[in-house]
Amino acid sequence: MNENRKCTLQVQSETGKLEAVLVHYPGAEVENMTPRHAQRALYSDILNLSIARKEYDQLLAVLKKTSDVYEVADLLEKVLEHEHLKEDLIRKICITEQATEYIDWLMYLPASSLTKVLIEGLPLQINTLTDFLREEYYALQPLYNYYFTRDPSAVIGNNALICKMANSVRVRESLIMDAIFKSDLFFTGNVVNSYDLSQNNPLIKMEGGDILVVRDDILLIGNGMRTSTQGIDLLTREFCKTGSGKKHVIVQQLPESPESFIHLDMVFTLLDTDKAMVYKPLIMNDSPYQTVHMQIDNGKVTKISSVNSILTILRKLGVDLTPIVCGGKSDDWDQEREQWHSGANFLALAPGKVISYARNIHTLEELDKHGFEVVKAANVINSQWDIASASNCVITLEGSELPRGGGGPRCMTMPLRRTIE
Ligand SMILES: NC(=[NH2+])NCCC[C@H](N)C(=O)O
Numbered sequence: 001m002n003e004n005r006k007c008t009l010q011v012q013s014e015t016g017k018l019e020a021v022l023v024h025y026p027g028a029e030v031e032n033m034t035p036r037h038a039q040r041a042l043y044s045d046i047l048n049l050s051i052a053r054k055e056y057d058q059l060l061a062v063l064k065k066t067s068d069v070y071e072v073a074d075l076l077e078k079v080l081e082h083e084h085l086k087e088d089l090i091r092k093i094c095i096t097e098q099a100t101e102y103i104d105w106l107m108y109l110p111a112s113s114l115t116k117v118l119i120e121g122l123p124l125q126i127n128t129l130t131d132f133l134r135e136e137y138y139a140l141q142p143l144y145n146y147y148f149t150r151d152p153s154a155v156i157g158n159n160a161l162i163c164k165m166a167n168s169v170r171v172r173e174s175l176i177m178d179a180i181f182k183s184d185l186f187f188t189g190n191v192v193n194s195y196d197l198s199q200n201n202p203l204i205k206m207e208g209g210d211i212l213v214v215r216d217d218i219l220l221i222g223n224g225m226r227t228s229t230q231g232i233d234l235l236t237r238e239f240c241k242t243g244s245g246k247k248h249v250i251v252q253q254l255p256e257s258p259e260s261f262i263h264l265d266m267v268f269t270l271l272d273t274d275k276a277m278v279y280k281p282l283i284m285n286d287s288p289y290q291t292v293h294m295q296i297d298n299g300k301v302t303k304i305s306s307v308n309s310i311l312t313i314l315r316k317l318g319v320d321l322t323p324i325v326c327g328g329k330s331d332d333w334d335q336e337r338e339q340w341h342s343g344a345n346f347l348a349l350a351p352g353k354v355i356s357y358a359r360n361i362h363t364l365e366e367l368d369k370h371g372f373e374v375v376k377a378a379n380v381i382n383s384q385w386d387i388a389s390a391s392n393c394v395i396t397l398e399g400s401e402l403p404r405g406g407g408g409p410r411c412m413t414m415p416l417r418r419t420i421e
Contacts, residue, residue: 007068009189009416011155012216014270015348016418020068023060023413024149026052027073028120029142030405041144042167044259045404052401056147058377059355059397059412065380066349066387070416072149073115075180080111082183089179093118093172099139118176119143146173148407149414150265151226153177154208155189156239157216162193166205166226187416192238194231206231209263209411212270214319217247220310222264224254240296247296250313253289255282260340265410267326267344268310272352272392273421275370276311276321277363279339281332283310284323324370328362338363341399342408351421352392355409357399367394 007020031049033041063069080086090106093099102122106114121142126132145151152173154161160181165171174195181191198204210222219239221232232251240247252268255261267279278284293313295303307313311321326344327335338344343360352372356363364374373393379385380395387393397409 006186006188007070007416009155009158009160009187010420011213011415011418012157012420013273013418014212014214015272015351016421017350018063018067018348018415018418020070020417021063021413021415022070022072022075022149023063024072024119024146025060026056026147026402026405027116029144029146032121032138032142033144041142041169042259043144043405047401047404049401052405055398055400055402056412058381059402059409061381062349062355062377062387062395062397063413068417070186072146072176072180073119075186076118076176077111077115078185079179079183080114085179085183086111086114089175090114092175093140096171096175097140097168102139118172119146140172141169143170143173145170145405147402147405148209148411150407150411151207151209151263153181153414154211155414155416156211156213156219159190159192159239160187161206161208161211161235161238162191162195163206163208164194164198164204164231165207166228170207194234197234197238201230203228203230204234206235207263208414209265209407211235212264212268214250214270214314215317217245218250218314218317218319219248220250220252220264220268220314222254222267223251224264225256225259225262227263236294236296236301240301241299244298248317249294249296250307250310251290251292251294252283252310253291255289258340259406260342262406263411265345266342266407267339269344269346269348269410270321271324271346271348271354271367271372273319274321275352276323277326277344277346278311278323279327279344280323280325280329280335284325322370324366326363326366327360328366331362334362341403342406342411345408345410346394347409347413349387349395350419353387353390353395354393355395355397357403357408358396359399359403364394364396 122140207226210227212220327338338360
């Protein structure tokens, strides 16, 4: 990251060359749980941290080859060096998480230790009968899911959207993002805080994994466990109120279970200006899950209609995408298994240059058939293979532990800036 220059937020597509990205290196927080707490932590299993970190190192090294990489913990620590920002954030967190008795103690901590506590969790100091009998280990839960930086905030155009998270265990992630973006220390852009806009309406919720910026005038949004229709209505109002002319919000309903369908980016991601990765049973087959097209003209919704599929409506709007099938075309068991392991969750580093997990072999085979060269991350990292001079390629990360947290490369990255195509 460039220490002196502020980065101007700008994301108008899913595939424009990635110039700056926000990530979080997984730490003790991913292990600070017991089997009894895994579900509440939104995990399906407990990760092996040392292996997860080795896998994450690959992601980080590949990202660093191509873009500026900002780490949440570094930015948070810098924010916390400012006394008034520190006090503001501590208060917000402790009030939200009903831990106001810890405010003074937290204020006393230096920025570096406070950063650690806010991410890895604060154990309860048990000095009341209530706490003793509560069967709770933490006053502030660890942020188990923070390595999925995609979800608590999202850059749309020049705006940093602070998402209103669906589960309380992830709310602090978004409060920290708010403090980082509002601090004015690192980024130039607008901050849109959905908590402030939702007037305590508990039905409003949205997460970045559901939000795809297809073009500057097209948002594609998943509606399911993490993003409600009320959340989408709020987003539609906010992002379509500026600028004249037509805009489009396309909504894809998602199943409530299994948990691998939590976000739209687990079933549909863009790989290139003319290619998308799809989970076929949901995106291309007949299903009870609707696709809805909302048309906006000069800031007002003028028409809402059901449409055939994401692919057909996008084609009508001039975005003609060839679908590439997650798990391969021939076997629906392969499709289901690879979708579960985040096989549809791709991050584009540039048009046609994407990252995914090495384990999803049928998906990779399908990409190979469509002209993507399959390259091991290790070869990119040791410079045996050069991303810049390559044409279409998929860079594969070792991934046995990371996907068990419930996501892939798109979930683990929050683009701050992409080249406008
Ligand atoms: N963009 C994504 N698909 N993120 C995946 C997040 C997984 C995480 N365990 C959660 O449940 O919140």
